[in-house]
């Protein structure tokens with residue numbers, strides 16, 4: 001499937017109940033040819049209203065985090081979510097909702113073909129790295145799956161709630177920058 005067909009199919013999706021209350025399907029943003037991809041959990045209120053991932057308060061922080069390592073949604077990374085429609089009251093997406101939606105992300109990953117994939121938060125890491133992933137213990141560690149280097153960092157919303165997690169996240173960002181250099185990823 002090509003990118004446009006994938007995007008159009010996703011934007012017309014009625015695979016789960018989240019389609020009923022949505023204002024927008026939040027497909028993703030950034031450079032679909034990027035070597036670095038970030039995956040969050042699911043759209044919040046602002047993302048649902050604007051149709052773009054990470055545009056609320058957490059998104060502003062994510063943009064600042066990206067700029068520390070010379071990445072930006074405008075040029076050299078791609079940003080998507082596990083589920084493309086907003087779960088009510090920002091609750092965690094249910095397993096059934098993730099199951100209904102994950103194919104879109106799998107296709108996005110297959111088409112972007114990133115060298116590095118960074119999970120933003122626990123939900124994304126548990127879905128993409130390992131079901132029993134423990135973000136507090138394992139954030140910043142790297143695993144390689146079929147040639148794709150994967151890691152997870154704290155979700156920007158968690159960093160807004162708890163600033164004591166920020167120094168560790170800074171180290172994780174530097175580790176991502178190192179990995180980009182080591183793999184000769186396109187900047």
Ligand code: URA
Pocket residue numbers: 040041042043044047052053054055058081120
């Ligand atoms: N949180 C997420 O996980 N994704 C978004 O797009 C916005 C907030």
